Amino acid sequence: MFFGQFEHNLDAKGRLTIPATFREQALDGLYVTEGFEANLVVYTLRDFEQIASNLSRLSITNAESRALRRKIFSSSAKVSYDTAGRILIPANLRAVAGIEDAVVIAGAGDYFELWSAKTWAKENASLNDSGMNSSRWEAFDIPTRGA
Amino acid sequence: MFFGQFEHNLDAKGRLTIPATFREQALDGLYVTEGFEANLVVYTLRDFEQIASNLSRLSITNAESRALRRKIFSSSAKVSYDTAGRILIPANLRAVAGIEDAVVIAGAGDYFELWSAKTWAKENASLNDSGMNSSRWEAFDIPTRGA
DNA sequence: TCAAGAAGTGTCATAAAGTGTCAGGAAAGA
């Protein structure tokens, strides 16, 4: 499970050091994809390849499913670590998330997210808005123990 | 699997450099075919020959299946790389996809697609239309973990 | 049949992008 929050810097070539604790949980590499917000979502090989194989089973004769394949596969990249534990984030993905220098790496359980530090600051501000917290999440009803 | 998105330029003779990571997955060449949208679809030899052999089993006494065979086979080309990793896209295929100079090469899992950069930009704009994203794909319900 | 033009292919130089290496300093743990 990916926990915690880190702020790391891209180097001049767009490489990002992945926190050592995250690397240990995904030794063989990662998949980086576009998130639904202005961020990137990073999966382990195992999890993303499961998604990909489900997608590959969609019929290519259906226009909607073609569009979905196109969107997911074209906005994803398989990345591996260099000898210093960094990954190269493809330029097009950096662009969609507005990532230029400071990056927030935020654990999210099975996956983790990458945010430009600026965007993260805004998102975080709304998470902490008093008044929102109490009611916003009620609908999800998350149990603390398995059923 | 073909992942990610690249923008490359045709040279004056209509040749396109295939991204090195894609070439590695299809060392012996490619098949280029017309897509269902205004694009081209590129398969590995292995996959396309599978499709072709399935098509060949369709009855020739049925007019619809004759039409399908005709469409697929006549709008496909087997291409190989030159010494610089480029393929020559046949002029008729370039025409149907409106490909002239800048080309977007988009991974789609088992295959990848070629788009004129202009057409891609339009397609992409509709993919990213706010409001569409959340609901459009719900029906597909792709799980991240096996059941 | 031949010549001329078009189309296709190979080669090279250059610039951009990607990758490896290493040393220094910050941070964390003992």
Next chain:
DNA sequence: TCTTTCCTGACACTTTATGACACTTCTTGA
């Protein structure tokens, strides 16, 4: 405090894409 691990920035090196040019093959029409 000392030791170890981790992140970062700089630099060197390799790979990749592209644009230009030369050469070959094919097509077409005289």
